Amino acid sequence: xxxxxxxxxxxxxxxxxxxxxxxxxxxxxxxxxxxxxxxxxxxxxxxxxxxxxxxxxxxxxxxxxxxxxxxxxxxxxxxxxxxxxxxxxxxxxxxxxxxxxxxxxxxxxxxxxxxxxxxxxxxxxxxxxxxxxxxxxxxxxxxxxxxxxxxxxxxxxxxxxxxxxxxxxxxxxxxxxxxxxxxxxxxxxxxxxxxxxxxxxxxxxxxxxxxxxxxxxxxxxxxxxxxxxxxxxxxxxxxxxxxxxxxxxxxxxxxxxxxxxxxxxxxxxxxxxxxxxxxxxxxxxxxxxxxxxxxxxxxxxxxxxxxxxxxxxxxxxxxxxxxxxxxxxxxxxxxxxxxxxxxxxxxxxxxxxxxxxxxxxxxxxxxxxxxxxxxxxxxxxxxxxxxxxxxxxxxxxxxxxxxxxxxxxxxx
Numbered sequence: 001x002x003x004x005x006x007x008x009x010x011x012x013x014x015x016x017x018x019x020x021x022x023x024x025x026x027x028x029x030x031x032x033x034x035x036x037x038x039x040x041x042x043x044x045x046x047x048x049x050x051x052x053x054x055x056x057x058x059x060x061x062x063x064x065x066x067x068x069x070x071x072x073x074x075x076x077x078x079x080x081x082x083x084x085x086x087x088x089x090x091x092x093x094x095x096x097x098x099x100x101x102x103x104x105x106x107x108x109x110x111x112x113x114x115x116x117x118x119x120x121x122x123x124x125x126x127x128x129x130x131x132x133x134x135x136x137x138x139x140x141x142x143x144x145x146x147x148x149x150x151x152x153x154x155x156x157x158x159x160x161x162x163x164x165x166x167x168x169x170x171x172x173x174x175x176x177x178x179x180x181x182x183x184x185x186x187x188x189x190x191x192x193x194x195x196x197x198x199x200x201x202x203x204x205x206x207x208x209x210x211x212x213x214x215x216x217x218x219x220x221x222x223x224x225x226x227x228x229x230x231x232x233x234x235x236x237x238x239x240x241x242x243x244x245x246x247x248x249x250x251x252x253x254x255x256x257x258x259x260x261x262x263x264x265x266x267x268x269x270x271x272x273x274x275x276x277x278x279x280x281x282x283x284x285x286x287x288x289x290x291x292x293x294x295x296x297x298x299x300x301x302x303x304x305x306x307x308x309x310x311x312x313x314x315x316x317x318x319x320x321x322x323x324x325x326x327x328x329x330x331x332x333x334x335x336x337x338x339x340x341x342x343x344x345x346x347x348x349x350x351x352x353x354x355x356x357x358x359x360x361x362x363x364x365x366x367x368x369x370x371x372x373x374x375x376x377x378x379x380x381x382x383x384x385x386x387x388x389x390x391x392x393x394x395x396x397x398x399x400x401x402x403x404x405x406x407x408x409x410x411x412x
Contacts, residue, residue: 007142007145008142008143010142010149010150010156011139016376016381017043020042020043020374020376020377020380023368024040024042024368024374027368038373038374039372039374039399039403040373040374040395041330041373041374041391041392041393041394041395041403042375042376042390042392043376043392044251044348044394045392046254047396048254048319048322049254050253050254050255050258051253051254051306051311051312051316051319052315053306053311053315054253054254054307054312056306058299058302061298061299061302062299064298065298065299072298075295075298077290077294077295078102078104078106078286078289078295079105079262079295079296079301080298081101083301083304083305084101084102084104084106085101086308087104087106087262087308091232091247092232092234092264095232095235097234098234099234103264103265103266103282104263104264105262105263105264105285105286105289106261106296106301106304107260107261107289107293108259108260108300109250109259109261110217110246110248110261110263111136113261113263114134114136114137114183114217114246115136115143116288116292117263117285118140118144119292120285121213121271123144123145123146125146126160126178126180127146127147127158127159127160127179127180128159128183129159129160129161129183130172130183130184130382131161131381131382131383131384132164132190132191132378132382132383133185133190133382134185134217134381135380138159141156141159142156154382155383161382161383161384163384164191164193164384166340169193170188170191170192170193170342170351171186171188171193171195174202174206178212179210180210180211180213181213181215182203182212182213182215183215183217184200184203184214184216184217185217185219186221186230187221187223187347188347189217189219189347189349190378190390191349191388191390192327192343192345192346192347192348192351193346194226194346194347195230196228196229197229197230200230200233201237204239204242205238208238208242211272212242213243213244213269213271213281214233214239214244215243215244216243216244216246218231218232218233218245219247219248219250219261220251220346222251222320223252223320223323223324223347225324225346234264234266240269241266241268241269244265246262246264247261247264248261248262249261249304251394252316252319253303253307253312253316253319254319255300255304259296259297260296260303260304265281265282265285266282267280267282268280323393323394324344325397326348326395327345327347327348327350327393329400329404330350330391330393330403330404331343331344331350333403333404333405333408334350334352334407336408337408337410339353339355340352340353344393348393348394349391350391350393351378351388351390352389352390354388354389355412358412359386359387360378360379360386360387360388360389361377363375363389366410366412367389367407370410371406371410372406375389375390375392376390377389378390391403
């Protein structure tokens, strides 16, 4: 009989967002009269249409695909050269950051890459993950067998959790002992916290001292508004020797349904083989991509290229500013309701403390039942998220204004 991967049996209670979906469905089925009033501010999915520059690029690409002479079949698995060049030039070299075109690998989502990157690392690595943080980092390590079982609080043996609390501004600090692979997310999902230059410098120093690799998730970098906050780990000297960066077009260009992202793997980044040799990671990731991935569709890559046009950049800024405007309304409403609030400045997420006596899931149930608003319980992002909940600013302005009114009207 076929054997399954027992590591999947370690996973706890389903992935966070399916559990949210299950609870919302149960509430709506039990209360059909208010189903139309439910506003979803839980999952971080965008709501506004694709930018006009993208729509035009998609139409043009579709027309190309309808003509034999301009039809495109399989493309290069690592991305078309013209998109890799646009990414490296606009997101990095224009800002004096040394990233070559062929160090950029185009994919269908940074979520996928954050899990797939584990293919090129060995089983004996000590994994460090912020707490709270995006659940994919933990769950994918469980799936590939890098952890033991979870304890009663959901913490897995074998993972080094880095506490993110109000005391440290929800930015993790380097641990006292050595670890090998470090997940950093800035701006952070779910807390909205963005690491400062000195904080990232401390992490790069630590990684270089211990021969560790930083997996830097910058999916929300377009939302950074505060001056001096780094948009890329490569703004820090020495980071090319110790960091891989993930970025996405989902939250700046609205590509959650179109699917396009990229990962940067510097050629100077090394890791040690089982025989003690230092070997570059770049050719391993290239081999992984060309073996397990058939590339992002031509249409999506042309759409992503359009985001770098003058008009595309203007339209991206408008989208980002709209969502950040939503975040400001939610921050103000939560504070007016007497709640503790972080985030909403450099990220489209507002991180709110639950009132005394409420767990994260109890707050979720109360807000759904009484305000008919879906939020995300902080405990779903890690044990340090208990006592907090996340409100997403990805919504229409009218919906956000209504959510703000309802949050202010709640009685705890």
